[in-house]
Amino acid sequence: MAQPFVLPDFYVPYPARLNPHLETARAHTCVWAREMGMLEGSGIWEEADLQAHDYALLCSYTHPDCDAEALSLVTDWYTWVFFFDDHFLEVFKRTPNRPAGKAYLDRLPLFMPADPTAGMPEPANPVEAGLADLWRRTVPAMSEAWRVRFAEATEALLYESLWELDNITEGRIANPVEYIEMRRKVGGAPWSAGLVEYAAGAEVPEQVAGARPLRVLRDSFSDAVHLRNDLFSYQREVEDEGENSNGVLVLEKFLGCTTQEAADAVNDLLTSRLQQFENTALVEMPALCVEQGLGPAEAAAIAAYTKGLQDWQSGGHEWHMRSSRYMNEGLVSGSAQPAGLGTSALDIRNLLGRPARNRARTLAHVPHQQVGPSLLPEFDLPYPLTLNPHHAGAKRRSEEWAERMGLLDDIWDRRMLAGFDLALCAAGIDPDATEEELDLATGWLLWGTYADDYYPIVFGRPRNLPGAKRQTDRLKSVLSHTGPATAFSSDHPLERSLADLWARTTAPMDEAARTRLRGSVETMLDSWMWELLNVAQHRVPDPVDYIEMRRHTFGSELTMLLARLRRTETLPPELFDTGTVRALEGSVMDYGALINDLFSYQKEIEVEGELHNLVLVAQTFFGCDYPTAMRMVDDLMRGRLSQYEHVKKHEVPLLYADFGLDATGRAAFEAYLRELEDWLAAILHWHRSVRRYGADDVRSGAGTTLARRRPQGLGTASARIATLFGSPVG
Secondary structure, eight states, rough: OOOOOOOOOOOOOSOOOTTHHHHHHHHHHHHHHHTTSSTTTTTOOOHHHHHHHOOOHHHHHSTTSOOOHHHHHHHHHHHHHHHHHHHHIIIITTTOOOOHHHHHHHGGGGGSSTTSSSOOOOOHHHHHHHHHHHHHHHHGGHHHHHHHHHHHHHHHHHTTHEEEEEHHHOOOOOOHHHHHHHHHHHHHHHHHHHHHHHHHOOOOOGGGEEEHHHHHHHHEEEEEEEEHHHHHHHHIIIIISSOOOOOHHHHHHHTTOHHHHHHHHHHHHHHHHHHHHHIIIIIIIOOOOHHHTTOOOHHHHHHHHHHHHHHHHHHHHHHTTTTTTSOOOTTTTTTSOOOSSGGGGTTTTTSSSHHHHHHHHHHOOOOOOOOOOOOOEEEEEEEEOOOOOHHHHHHHHHHHHHHHHHHTTSOOOOOHHHOOOHHHHHHHHOTOOOOHHHHHHHHHHHHHHHHHHHHHHHIIITTTTHHHHHHHHHHHHHHTTOOOGGGOOOSSHHHHHHHHHHHHHHOOOHHHHHHHHHHHHHHHHHHHHHHHHHHHOOOOHHHHHHHHHHHTTTHHHHHOOOOOOGTTTOOOOGGGGGGEEEEEEEHHHHHHHHHHHHHHHHHIIISSSOOHHHHHHHHHHHOOOOOHHHHEEEEEEHHHHHHHHHHHHTTTTHHHHHTTTTTTHHHHHHHHHHHHHHHHEEEEEHHHTTTSTTTTGGGGGGHHHHHHOOOOSSOOHHHHHHHHGGGGGG
């Protein structure tokens, strides 16, 4: 059968190496698979299938330094996961049977008890038998924290098979953002990252396992693994098996392009994710080790883990070029690639070809280019706008509050704040709020918008990362205070206003609610530090990293959480941790944040010299012009809105059943959905109404106001910053 496209030139900067214990692992895993019932008689594989797939070769490439025992165990894990994938395909995907598939999946976590001494049910099929054996052999060597993380990754891999099954049943192809998010789970690379910790003897320290740099290392690793697999497996998955979950197919439909063009775009995204991995490893990881005070042994473990992920990338590529499971004609012996182990990394195109040009584009943006008024699409948002009747009073009171707090003494003035009318946004987000609730909501929007203007002006332009870090730490210290009795005292307007908001908001809250709110504010603060790091490097972000961080930089989680906390009495908190609710919220967050990117394009790109706007990210990644990139962002927004409606229609009823919600609970959740829709309607209305983003407004913003107030002349820069902002600039 002819290949549907020519495989592109892959970015493989590091040579693959082969574990010397390959033959031991091959012999062992064949015996093990037969003992577990995966071969003759299973209806899935014969021994010839296992030999042709050669998972021992995969693991010998991806874990080149571990000993024979560890390599054999890791090979068994991969044999098990590929058998599960094929077994689930044959039994539940080819003739879609969701109830039976869910019942099958529901039993598998029983074979991964957190307590390794706990009992397990009697295995009923080869998948259960294999998992029970592997769990018993693996977990004694690892900590409890690792066991919890690895069990979660395994369960995600298993349960998200239902998402693929649902898409096949409906004939639905995911949008690119949804696809990347879900592929990480169902594709299993986060699970692979956990096995890297085991095989490399490099368990990630628990105190930093959830930190952004470690999360980005894992996610960029995962995305690169999955996108590479999508290129090699397109023919088998899409043409033979009828799969909808393949990145080439997703981009082919989203971009409306040929299969070859989609394959090239997937390869560019794969390259970008690998380069994001490199940037995180070299720039963010060392800083994390210093900030967290990690000792030499902990830092060495992180370095070994990073190297293990790097080895996996190169080794996984070599295996894909050789396995009979994939489309790889001509890559080993033909002209597309020099032959021999690891020689893909020697290809001069890795240094001078498309990957190098793509990297250079991210660093070569010329700021302050004239772009003209922001181009806006038709926003087909189906949700009605309702405004809170207390809007006018909240606007007046918020302006008086900002003046008392000192927020109109430097980058803003009263006229500017009146034009921003953040009370209008709050009035649309929460049309039923009391005066007091609306004042608080307006205050949070005002503070967040002020701080979002403040950080780039005070810390971004002078590239003052140490000063920004000190300021961020002081703002976080405000959040440790629990109410008016222990209110934070500060002369700095940014800190004083946050302390006032925090005390008034958290006074009636219990500790659990305060903890969730503190986490959302800290996430937003950290995301601003991420922006400043990109500014310091003059680096346009990777598209996947940008979209995921945009939810934080826009403050979406904070404003949504304030509404959610009212529902905790009628809805179980764990409901909000489900994949269904995360999908609903993620879609809404993305749509709202990208409204801002479209409206603020001229303000940010032409006037402020910003790097953080998805239209610019798309221009940089695809090498296209402004109108084309704008249309791409519009298409993505429509896809995210469509996903929200799809989840609401098809997955929310299943959520009700899973949590056994009665009429009161369902009514509360439906009210929460209306709040998400109010949020979107309010965000769009506010952007259309205020004096902040129009062609006549963008040159009278915070930066120009500050410039008018600053002393002018040689040598005055440090003096004026110290006068205006005091020690936090430091």
